[in-house]
Amino acid sequence: MSDIRRVHGDERLGTAFTLYPYAFDATPSPGTDAELRALLPYHRDNHTLIAERDGRTVATASAFPAQQNLRGNVLPMAGIGWVATHPDARRQGHGSRLMHRLHAELLDSNHRLATLYPFHPAFYERFGYVGLPLNRTATFPPAALAPLLAVELPGQVTQQGIADGFATYRAFQHHLLTNRHGATYTADYRAARALDPADRWLATAVVDGTVVGVLPYRIDGYGGTLRADELLYTTALGRALLLRFLAAHTHQVSTVVITVPPDEYPEAWATGLTVRTEAETAFPTSPPLMARLLSMEALRGARCGPGQVEIEVVDDRLLAGRYRLDGTGGTLHLDTAAGTAKTATLTAAGLAGLAYGVLDPGEVVTRGLGEIPDDAAEELRTLLPRLTPHVFGKG
Template sequence: MNDLTYRPLSEADRPLFATNDAHAFVMDLVDVEYWLANNLVGDLRGLYTGGQLVAQLVIIPFTVMTGGVDLPLGGIAGVATPPEHRRRGYVEQMLLAACREMRERGMALCMLHPFKASFYRQFGWGTCQERRLYSGSPELFRGFLKQQRGQFVPAGEGDIAELNAIYTGALRGRFGPLVRDEAWWKKDVLVYNKKPRYAYIWRDESGRGRSYVVYRWDKRADGLAMSIREIVALDPEARTQLFAFLANHDSQCSQVRFLAPADAPVNLLLPNPLKCEVEPYFMLRLLDVAKALADYRYPREANGTLSLAVRDSWLAENQGVYRIEVADGAAQVTRLADTAEADITCDVAVLAQLYSRYARPRTAAAFGLLEAPDRAALALLEAM
């Protein structure tokens, strides 16, 4: 593979990029072309051999909330290879080059939505989020109707600042939500398949917006469904109003469908539970372990020092032993000699799962995902 070249996509290859993506993701070519022309496309990259495009992807620069600080993150999308060039290792080589590019651009983190988790797991990505798909009749929410107050008002592009304030306030403290700009709201959240979604904000008696819902109608074999893109509330009362809003559609649709974080106890709030399906979601990779650990914000009660050995043979720049000194919510990270003894050892994919709080250190140790002979160090890592 010495003749492989990774570089920005040439303008002449954009039609081929669209054709490859349409084939790989079973989309109409016109829809891919529309996406390339109008949506929030990032940096198109290709892997070439002999001047021929053999693999492609998109790098999308994001900023991600981590619970304490917002950090730059590289998103990867549109990974595709034409059928005649598959199973030759091209995607791996392209991913490695893309990871090194993002690392050089100051992105210590990379997220993607995998077509197959095991494929990306071998290259150091770890599942960092799960989500739950809830579905059921709007009649299941009837009990919330008697608690209605305030008012729902239609929302659109002129209300993006208010929508974003609710979104940011409700999700602050979690790992993974993306920081959104106005364009993202306009082109991704409020629009589906070139058509506007419905959006409503609930405002209390003082006029303050405290929750919102964004949805579309979906004609399914079992009837009309309200397919909800987002349902977000700042507090329990604001959530109650959203549930009442859903109940008010009992004469219009047979089903409501929405996604929620895996730890959101939706069915605990209902007298009769909704159907719930749990599915893996995004995967995270640490592109620069030292920078990622140093940029993170830690609980202020976590104070101490531990040494961490990270296995990462694929992106070898990361492999090594690190001393992490945590105090007052910040960490000082020092690279040690590779022969230094470590309190804790794990591979980079497991570290990504700890970093995102998808897995807890004690649980990971109990299941053999990390080695932690030093109990005090494990306790400190748990506190971090």
């Protein structure tokens, strides 16, 4: 049996970091101590656990602090990652023990939600996680947006290096956090991990002094591809300004590749736009994000529809129990329950699917994530209607 403990700072180098290169990089590699040490700032406030046996680290799991919007509530969220086990210690329960311990400690430190990118989704479903929709990539020639160049639009787009625009970019992300279901916001030390290379431009759309859209991007060469990160905007005008900015690159690049949320429709951006919009799921290389509730308190005060229902959450160490959900007044009230005719039995993954708006009650049942009588299903459909989470946010 291994011992589990938390590690901090430089102690990660001789423990958790000994597993990262083999698990997540091409190996064997000439990675140096200096290269690994350079990664420490991006793990500064991570909650890192290791499993040790005979003084050797055999498994690890970590999480970084973040925030996420769940149906209008901005809550402390933990981004779980770096779950790795040494090959000679796999299938011995180390990963499961680490996940249970990590969940408990994250809850103790007030985290209400957790997300992760799974290497093995069925494994994480057993720990209460449900898959969220993938963001899409839209690929098109910038000339297809040329009609926008002839349109007079109020406002302007400015361009600067991502390092110079970091504060603007982060402020806009934080604004989206408070207004968009599923939006995430990581700590600065994590966001800097993606931005420190300074290999991107930042296009910023401004109308009457207010930022209405941002777009980080880079160009891989003359006649090549403009590769944009997440298209972030608050208004249709903000999106139009950024798309018109992309159209201005018609004679510089041949292709634009841009990341958009699952419910964005690039084919409607311009008349006759030739575009390929796609998302590919593959494990472990391009998995959809998975998410779960660490506490039932994550639902308290969430925006909801009318309805009342009692649920029983089963097979979960953190959430097991009976609860009454009441949508009177448009925000969710939560109490313990004694039982009524409208009772749904849910796994933690089934509850997460309803809370994040990605599963209908009928889908919860057909996927084996719960048992929901018809009358309870109707209440849950109005109480927790389908929503598309916009899980954007570098870092």
